[in-house]
Amino acid sequence: MKELLAEASNVGYHPGMEATTAVQGCTPTAGRRERKKQRTREALVDSAFQLFSEKGFEATTVEEIADAVDVSSRTFFRYFASKEDVLLTFQEEQFAAVQEAFTARPADEPVITAIRHAAVDVIRACEDGAFGFDPERFGCIRQLMESSPAVFGSSLEHGQKKHAEMTRLVAGRMGVDPDTDLRPHVVASAVNSVFHTAFELLSSGTVSAERFSDVLSELLRLAEDGINYPAAVPADR
């Protein structure tokens, strides 16, 4: 089940790189080749994070990243479709974790409430370094998104790509068909954007909170209560 989620993530995929890991169900850690490939991939991610946090995103070139792992820059692009793509690996993992947590929420919770609990749990794990999450890397990404519009942009795009997936999950919980019922789409859409808004509130210093999870929690809580607020009554002032 965990493997399924992992294999479903297509970040870093690009034409010419098949998901060879998943073709056969019988090969557990199949072949030295696979392992080597995986090691190269991880090395590239490490190297990228290292350099990004040292010199910033745009100041780091693909060649530097590749050189640090001793592969050609051409090879880099066989693993990642773009420089931004490297960072999505992490978001991908987070998203998968949130998904899993979401489906595991008790059935009597309404959708947004369930999402809130799932998301907050996962993000807090990231922040605290629980499970396999590296809090340092989490912080690094946040910093990169602040300083580089390109990174933030790719995060937006990634969120949009995951929209369909989230919609299906929400529809599943609601017990409706996402092809005829638009409500799950609105939910997924709102949740997605709330993530980015939480981030912006945090980095702009609008909120006093320290933790991303706290801001996110607050925003989702508001969304639960409905958001079609009335205009100000002319009575005051």
Next chain:
Amino acid sequence: MKELLAEASNVGYHPGMEATTAVQGCTPTAGRRERKKQRTREALVDSAFQLFSEKGFEATTVEEIADAVDVSSRTFFRYFASKEDVLLTFQEEQFAAVQEAFTARPADEPVITAIRHAAVDVIRACEDGAFGFDPERFGCIRQLMESSPAVFGSSLEHGQKKHAEMTRLVAGRMGVDPDTDLRPHVVASAVNSVFHTAFELLSSGTVSAERFSDVLSELLRLAEDGINYPAAVPADR
């Protein structure tokens, strides 16, 4: 008033190009230089739309766009920060129009309702070619966003940039301070993402509707009623 809105739009701005038009309030159509600049700018936009719709976005190079107007590609980048940026001119106008319509809505309408009416009115005007909107260009953009992820991505980013502005407007209508009350942020955020979701629903063929405005209207209507839907009751099935 109209000029004010036009001058406020910063699309296409990039270091080295000052908003010379707006420095003095007394010069109406100030100088031949300004007019020439404006003509060049519009010519570039026209040329870009022309070529994009003919050959597609990525297949068109900046050089081609510039050549068609008989300027150097270097000059192109003095007007637009990137190739995507050209397209945002249009979105900018739309956004300004929606903003204006929003603030003009009767005070007894709740925020999302008001936004729905404002947005639907404006978009319908685009679709029908009312006011100064060119429906052909509107369709062209839609097509480009479908075929080119880069264009869609830049649209996402642009929406996020406008987030703050929308938040303030919503907060104004609600009569609250956006620095302490997070509700306007949630509203602006949800509305923004609903725009993109409407687009995706349309281009993926999930909905049968023809017009963008219809899908958008439907989604916003749903958002008005609250979106924290209960999970399916175990009774059914």
Next chain:
DNA sequence: CCCAAACTGTCATGCTGTGACACTTGTCGT
């Protein structure tokens, strides 16, 4: 043990975006 497929490196190339500098043209003061 060898072959085919997968992986990688090298080379070549196109396009985006930017910096530097010189040249032209419009603007404004006198």
Next chain:
DNA sequence: ACGACAAGTGTCACAGCATGACAGTTTGGG
């Protein structure tokens, strides 16, 4: 009007991202 000054533009140069093509190397399987 005329000259100084600024704004706009062209040209040249260049770094970096991304991709295609081809050849060499590894590796897994028959």
